[in-house]
Amino acid sequence: MATFDDSERQIWAGRACAYADTFARLCAHAVPDLLDAGQVGPGVRVLDVGTGPGTVAAAAYARGTKVTAVDAEPTMVELARAAAPAADCRVAVLPDLPFGDGEFDAVVGNFVLNHVGQPRLALSELRRVVGRDGWVALTIWAAPPAPGQTLIGRAIQAAGAHRPPHLPPLPPEEDFARTGQGLTALLDSAGLREASCETLAWNHRVTAEEWWNGPAAGVAFTGHLIQSQPPEVRAEIKRFYDEFSAEFADADGLLTLPHTALLARARR
Template structure:
């Protein structure tokens, strides 16, 4: 499927948003995504001597865990500020600024590749998966994660529900969704990997609990997401207060932690 002007605008919107969050992502929203990192490393069979590529590395938290397992790590991020933060945190890894697709690596260079919540941010998911498959050696494993439905992933879903409960229309200039939306289910996600020529494809659901104070989580999401935060930030103060009040009522049921949920896709290069 060809990349549309809307897809390109979504990618530009994302780049602008992430450029403002390189200093605030790690300790907030990044800490929530880390709840899945060990499972992703296990799925990719990351261990001593494995040459691993991580795309969308953010501030380097997953790559640090891979290094601790003895892997040889190359990490990339599309935002130079994020890549800079990762490079400072990962003296044992090679960190580069690179977009997906368009990875600056030769074919069959890596034993494994992981993209933790990155495929849902790219303008051309089929091309991105094909590029990741290209850089894997035969038998190499690709592992990708994306968010599950808002009904399962309450850590973010509570914000969407709060916006709806407050009756707040989508702000001008905010994309209705991502180009990945059509693949955001188990069968479609598996099909995306198979279409790229990967074999032994499986998609599984994963869940964990993110324990955080509701007031802190409100700020973490504003400081650590782009599309979700854009549904709230920049509105008139009275609209933000209505959304915040709705969020408070909805979040009260999660005093023991917000349920987080993701899909994890695994495929092997033939």
């Protein structure tokens, strides 16, 4: 049976360009706050974990930092190298990072904790590679989710789609509450200190076509779930999506999708 980490590798394999063209713009909203939380500024040695197409790495470099960026998916690393050519971009998979103890002044991860099968062990590894008094700053999607986050999931549920066995959930013993209290408790359990958390809320403006193109291309868990369904179920998901997305459309035809995320930081 596939593990959660095996499933994540399968979900994201070869999906870098599809992600960059769709959901990456949504995730970019949190980047300035994330870098501020990590006190990422001139001269700081920063590690960007789960860099994806390099959005965080490029923004960190623009602040005058020395950037190292890693991602588990090779096609993501290719995009990151193009977006942040001055950064040291490598393939690496949590919780085993190829760096020495205390090698960085700050570690940041934009929504990466949603994609690891052992969150506590991953955080312990981030604690290991950051120097004493250095900050670890992370974002995750909040629960309960904002209405814009549930749009595609509502369509999947309404169509009667079933979760296939090759997409297992996070094991219960590894899971944690996606709340401010749950996330700070997780940081505490990894040996980090002075943990705090805030909620980020914003409206993502996007066309209905762009918002559908991500999952239709198999991006993220929802996309892989959709692609795993029989053709008639996929058609029903799209029909319900078209119906539900009208709730968020304005006179210009753009969707206004409310989203919320948690931004946490803690010090070694």
